[in-house]
Amino acid sequence: MRSAAPGIPIGLAALAFLMASPLMAQAGSSAPSPQALSDAIRVHGSGEIAVEDIRGVACETVSHAPGALDCRWEQRTGGNWHLYTSWLAMVGTQWTMLDAPIAVPDFERGQLKPLAP
Numbered sequence: 001m002r003s004a005a006p007g008i009p010i011g012l013a014a015l016a017f018l019m020a021s022p023l024m025a026q027a028g029s030s031a032p033s034p035q036a037l038s039d040a041i042r043v044h045g046s047g048e049i050a051v052e053d054i055r056g057v058a059c060e061t062v063s064h065a066p067g068a069l070d071c072r073w074e075q076r077t078g079g080n081w082h083l084y085t086s087w088l089a090m091v092g093t094q095w096t097m098l099d100a101p102i103a104v105p106d107f108e109r110g111q112l113k114p115l116a117p
Helices: 010-024 034-045
Strands: 003-004 053-061 069-077 080-091 094-097
Touching: 034 053, 034 069, 034 094
Parallel strands: none
Antiparallel strands: 053 069, 069 080, 080 094
């Protein structure tokens, strides 16, 4: 078997590069813009959300899933702002939604929590 470096088979080197690519691509941006998030939701098939209906996007790295980010944002639905969450990753130059977005419930009232406009 050919090696990329002494003792490292080419297949393993390619796999390591593919796993590191999302981490390298996201290094310049820790969260998608509202436009990029809107595009990721649409491409995922989770609906059409206008850019002006998305705000407060924030993401955190996930230690057990290299390249994935746990993201939260506020989304205007039915005239009120609600908190949503999903996992996203930078694939190439595009943000990609890894899981369908879900609304974060307000457990104190047993319903979604409208946030201040």
